[in-house]
Amino acid sequence: MYFGSVRFFRHLIVVLVILLIFGLTVSTICLTVINGNYKDQISEMQSEVVLAQSNPVEEKPQNGLTIEYQEGYPDMYAKLAEKTKTVPKTVYLTFDDGPSARTAEILDILKQENIKATFFIIGREGVREKDLMKRIVEEGHTIGIHTYSHVYSSIYQSVESFLDDFHQTYDLIYEVTGVKPEIFRFPGGSINKYSAQYYEEIIAEMTRRGFTYYDWNSSSGDAIAHATQSSVYNSTVQSSAGKDRIILLMHDSIGKSCTVAALPKIIEYYKAEGFQFERITNDVAPVAFNYINY
Ligand SMILES: [Zn+2]
Structure with a gap:
């Protein structure tokens, strides 16, 4: 088988x-x-990688998204404070629109009282009063920017216009005093009818560059026509009532004799109310107008 x-x-x-x-x-x-x-x-994959490396895909320009003004004035930057402080019972005296002969008188009073304050200067005025700019710094006050021309219709025309104007005072202060300014005040305050169209963009750009702006929460009313020594004092007292932390708006332009005259009494008032006087530095928490409802 x-x-x-x-x-x-x-x-x-x-x-x-x-x-x-x-x-x-x-x-x-x-x-x-x-x-x-x-x-x-x-x-194949390796050769693709090699190809990609030797022929990098060119970055496409972001049409319409490139913001040219960010590239202007490459030296005009400040360092934002890492932390801001809010000190109660403090008043910050601020003087806009100088320097002028009134500035010298105000500096004398502040020296006598041993008080430090803040001067937001107009570049166009500063060019004529370089010694006063130096004095502001030498006597321990803060020097800030209040634009060069102070002409609302041109500075608020666009972000470029604002930067173009701003840098002139920035350069002037640095040349004359050796200080690189870090703070500024908008002419008319941060939000006004001239800045209405661009203020958000201007504020964003200035903040990106590290500058801090200060509006005010109390006013001496010395900008109105026919202001007098007593009207300045009364406005100051009225607008300060009930406030614990005050940034007071005043002016040291040539015509403001009323402000100079009222200043000793204003200082006396704040002292009696228990306030301390400080100058503004960029670590002082800003007072800024609301965006809302404008
Ligand atoms: Zn002003």
Whole structure:
């Protein structure tokens, strides 16, 4: 009988060996092909990387998104304070629109009283009064920017116009006093009918550059026509009532004799109310007008 015979088993072994060899050969061929493909894929990817490296995709210009004025005046930057402080029972006397002969008189009073204050100067006036600019700094007060021309219709025309004007006073203060100013006050305050169209953009750009602006929460009313010594004093007292921290608006332009005349009494009033006097530095928490409802 063939099945179960010794011959049958011999043949079976031979067939099995042939099948085994065939199977091994086929699987070796398959593996080689797969491996080859895989290698091809890897080398393709590698060459793509090399290509990408040698031909970097050019950055597309962000049409309409490039803000050119950010690139202007590369030296005009300040360092924003990391932390701001709010000191209660403090008054910050601020004088805008100088320097002028009135500034000298105000500096004398402040010296006598040993009080430090803040002067937001107009560059156009400062050019004529460089000694007073130096005196402000030498006597320990803060010098800030109140633009160069103070002409609302031109400075608020655009962000570019504002920067163009601002840098003139920035440069002037640095040249004359060696101080790089860090704070400023907008003519008419940060939000007024002239700045209405661009104030958010101007504020954003000035903040990006590290400058801090200060509006006021109390006013001497010395900017109105026919202001007198007593009207200045009364406005100061009325607008200060109930406030714990005051940034007082005053002016030291040439015509403000009433302000100079009222100043000793104003100082006396604040002292009697228990206030301390400080100059503004950029770590003083700003007083700023609300955006809302304008
Ligand atoms: Zn002003």
